[in-house]
C-alpha cells in the first residue's frame with residue numbers, strides 16, 4: 035500500500051491511516067491520566083499540579099506559501115493557537131520547525147518571520163524554541179507545536195456534546211480553502227476571496243469569561259465543517275440536525291464552489307470554531323461572538339439530537355445526510 | 369541571498385541565520401520569565417507553579433531513513449528526549465508531525481512507527497499529539513517536539529560552566545555522522561560503524577540523583593563536539609582546554625575520518641552528552657556514567673579556564689584552536 039494525497043487531506047482516508055498505522059503501534063499515548071492521543075482530539079493534556087498543560091502540533095505544506103489573506107507563517111501560528119483554544123486553553127508558547135529548500139530566498143524567510151511575529155502578537159503567544167533544516171522539498175515546510183494551559187478538569191473536548199445543545203459556527207465557511215485553490219490554480223474568477231486565517235483564542239476567551247457553557251468545541255480545518263460535525267457527533271454518540279439556510283457562507287464562496295462542483299461544507303477553514311453550547315446559553319453566546327470582529331457572522335446552525343446518528347441537513351428540497359468527507363477536496367490547503 | 373545546505377548544518381552559518389533572520393524578527397521569545405528562545409539553549413522553559421515546563425523541537429530529514437544503528441523514527445524520539453534531558457528535565461510527552469511523500473510505502477511507515485514505539489518505551493515518554501501531511505518531499509520528514517518537567521530554577525543551562533569545571537563526554541564521538549555518511553554514499557570500507565542514537569535521560573537522571581553538581585550540559589549533535597564545546601565556552605565567558613588523547617573515539621571512526629579528511633570533532637552524535645561538572649565531583653560522575661551501558665566510554669576530556677577564550681586542544685605535536693565549525697561536514701545527518 036502506498037501513501038496518496040488523500041492520506042494527508044483530513045477526512046476518512048487520513049483518519050483510517052492514523053488509527054491503523056499510527057495509533058495501533060503506540061503503547062504510550064497519554065501522561066498522568068491526561069487527555070491522550072487515543073482521543074484524537076485537537077490537542078492532548080498533561081495534568082501538572084492544579085493545571086493541565088495542553089499540547090498540539092500541525093505541519094504546514096500549503097501551496098502557495100503566500101496567499102490572499104495570509105501566508106504559511108500566519109497559518110502556522112493560527113493553526114496551532116486554534117487547536118489549543120478549542121480545548122478551552124490559554125495558548126502560551128510555540129515551537130517552530132523549519133524545513134527549507136536549497137535556494138530558498140532569505141528575503142521570503144524574513145517576510146514569513148515578520149508574519150509569524152505579527153500573528154504571535156495578535157494571539158499573545160511567544161515562539162520559544164525551534165529547529166532549522168535544509169532538505170529536498172519543493173517549498174518551505176513549517177511544523178509548529180504549541181503549549182497552552184487550562185485549569186485541571188476544565189479542558190473542553192470534541193466528544194462531549196449533550197442532547198439538545200445548540201450548534202454554533204463563528205462565521206462564514208469555505209473561504210480559506212477556496213482562496214488557496216483560486217490563487218494556486220490561477221482561475222480567472224472576478225472574485226475577492228481571502229483566507230480567514232486568524233487566531234481565535236481571544237474570542238473564545240470572551241465567551242468562556244461570560245460563563246457560557248460550551249460542551250464541545252472544534253476548529254473545522256481540513257475536511258471542513260462536514261468533517262468537524264461528524265467527528266463531534268460520532269464521538270458524542272449523538273446526531274446533529276443542521277439547516278442549510280442558516281449556514282453562513284458568502285455569496286462569492288457559494289457561487290464559485292457551485293461552478294467548481296465543490297461542497298463548501300467539506301472545504302478547510304482556518305479562523306472558525308464550531309461550538310456545542312447549552313441551549314439556554316445559545317443566543318447569549320451568539321451575541322458575544324458577534325461583538326468580536328472574527329465572530330460577526332456567527333450563527334446557530336442546528337441542534338444535537340438523540341433521534342439519529344450522524345449529521346442531517348435540512349435543505350429547501352428536503353433532508354440529506356452530510357457524510358464525513360473522504361478528504362478535503364483541495365490538496366495542500368494548509 | 370539564498371539558503372544553502374550550510375544553513376541547516378549546525379555550526380556558524382546556521383547560527384547566524386537563526387540570529388539575523390529568526391530571532392531578530394520575533395518580539396516574544398519567552399513566557400512568564402522562563403528560559404527563552406534568545407538563550408538559544410537546547411530547550412526553553414515555562415514556569416508553572418513550582419515546576420518549569422521544558423519545551424523543545426527538532427525536525428528530521430536524515431538520508432537514508434533506515435541506517436546502521438537506527439532509523440528516522442528512533443532519531444526523532446531520541447533527539448527530542450535528549451534536548452530535554454540535557455536541560456536536567458524529565459521528558460514526558462512528544463508530538464509527531466509527519467510529512468510524507470506521495471507513493472511512500474505504508475509498510476515503511478509501519479516500521480518507523482514501531483521503532484518510535486520502542487524508543488518511547490526506552491525513554492519512558494508518550495506520543496500524545498501529531499499531524500499528518502502529504503507533500504512534495506523526497507522522503508519522509510518527521511518533526512518531533514517534546515515536553516519535559518523540572519523543579520523551578522533547577523534547569524541546567526549550556527551557558528553556566530564555572531572556572532575549573534571538568535569537561536566530561538559520555539562516550540565515543542563521531543559514530544552517528546559517519547554511519548550516515550557510509551550508508552548513504554555506499555563507501556566500500558570494511559568497517560562496522562553504527563549510529564549511537566539513544567535516549568540519554570535515564571543515564572543523566574542517575575547522575576543527578578547521585579547529587580553530582582552538573583553546571584552545564586549539552587548534546588553534541590550537528591556540528592559535533594567542536595560546536596557544543598565552543599557554544600558552552602562562549603556563552604559562559606570562559607575557555608576550555610581539552611586533551612586529544614583523552615577524547616574517546618573508536619579506532620574505526622578515527623581511521624575512516626582520517627581517510628575522508630573529516631575532523632571527527634565536527635561530526636554529529638545522537639547519543640552523547642557533554643557535561644561541565646564541579647571538579648571535585650568529576651571522578652565520581654565518571655564512575656556513575658560508566659556503570660550505564662551508554663556511558664561505558666565516558667572520559668574527562670579537559671577543564672574550563674579563565675586563561676583564554678575558546679577551545680584549545682593539546683595534541684602530541686602541540687596546541688591547536690578548535691573552532692566552531694562552519695557546518696557539519698555531513699549534510700542531512702539528522
Ligand SMILES: Nc1ncnc2c1ncn2[C@@H]1O[C@H](COP(=O)(O)OP(=O)(O)OP(=O)(O)O)[C@@H](O)[C@H]1O
Nearest residue numbers: 052056074075076092255256464466497498499500
Ligand atoms: N502523525 C501523527 N501521529 C500521531 N497522532 C496524529 C498524527 N496525525 C494526526 N494525529 C492525531 O489525530 C488527530 C486528528 O489530527 P488532525 O491533524 O486531523 O487534527 P487537527 O490538527 O485538529 O486538524 P488540522 O490538521 O486539519 O488542523 C489528532 O488528535 C492528532 O493528534
Ligand SMILES: Nc1ncnc2c1ncn2[C@@H]1O[C@H](COP(=O)(O)OP(=O)(O)OP(=O)(O)O)[C@@H](O)[C@H]1O
Nearest residue numbers: 130132163164165166386390408409410426589590
Ligand atoms: N527555526 C527556528 N526558529 C526558532 N528558533 C530556532 C530555529 N532554529 C533553531 N532555533 C533555536 O536555535 C538554537 C539552536 O538550535 P539547534 O537546532 O542547533 O539546537 P539543538 O536542537 O540542540 O541541535 P540539533 O538540532 O543539532 O539537535 C535552539 O535554541 C533553537 O531553539
Ligand SMILES: [Mg+2]
Nearest residue numbers: 076117253255
Ligand atoms: Mg483542530
Ligand SMILES: [Mg+2]
Nearest residue numbers: 092113117255
Ligand atoms: Mg489543527
Ligand SMILES: [Mg+2]
Nearest residue numbers: 164165425426
Ligand atoms: Mg535542533
Ligand SMILES: [Mg+2]
Nearest residue numbers: 410451587589
Ligand atoms: Mg541540543
Ligand SMILES: [Mg+2]
Nearest residue numbers: 426447451589
Ligand atoms: Mg536537538
Ligand SMILES: [Mg+2]
Nearest residue numbers: 091092498499
Ligand atoms: Mg493537525
